Amino acid sequence: MGREAGKGAIVSYRDYVIAAYGVFAVVMLWDFFAPHVAIRQYVRAARQRAARMAGTGKDTGFPLSRD
């Protein structure tokens, strides 16, 4: 980046390029991590449900149910 653009004066606009690629990187990182965090949450919830089932011997389906 920053090579000479012909014979005229060089205008780099480097800050704009860095800002744009920064936005790209941040959004792609979010796109990568968001589903993995969600999967971890659902697996944890399933594990807790399985532990409850093992404790009570049945799954009510409702955490606050008295059934």
Place this chain on the structure above:
Amino acid sequence: MNPVVRWFHQLGSPPYFDRFSARWAPVAHGLGLLVMAYGLYGALFVVPADYQQGDSFRILYIHVPSAWMSMAVFALMATYAAIALIWRIKLCEILAMACAPIGAAFTLITLVTGSIWGKPMWGTWWDWDPRLTTELILLFLYLGVIGLYNAIDDRRSGARAAGLLAIVGVVLLPVIHYSVTWWNSLHQGQTISLFGKSHMDASMLPPLWAMVVGTHVWFVGSLLARARADNLRREAGKEWVAKLVRAQS
């Protein structure tokens, strides 16, 4: 039964899809990242600066692939939604709804990077130009689909309502594509053509095609990962999920 048809039937099974996506999402993400890294290296360090735009033209290497993805993902989402509405295939509902946040992310990148490029080139961050405005409407449509899906408690009803919105929203895609032709637009016309002659110098094209391929492969990884998450959420309480967590612990 034909093995390909059988595989498609198997893929409709939630436990099979979970195993499939858990296996292939990291592969697609890794491969997409690798191809994008090659494209980004070429875009930032190999191709020369543009004789008029200087380095700012390098923004094109993330702006254009993201813009293409924003429209392609919407078309795919509507296709999945149509299949889900017609044949009531649950997996297609999940895939359609998984497309929405990824498409919204690509649309956001398109709008923000376009705006960052526009400031030095056009002298303004934003203009109510037909291309920019229609792309902004596309973002609102994506947000509408996400909002509608999450607003309805019953996942299947929510997916059907949001899917319908996606199908109706497809009419926007040709408007976005031809906006630079139909109206007098500040946004430049078609510069890069998939099959015809591009107006860019050939030396500048390889990183762009690498980015186009990379974003597509990345999308496959994201789609599988998000669909897996939604599949797990919908199937919570089923025996196969309990077996899965038992096997993991």
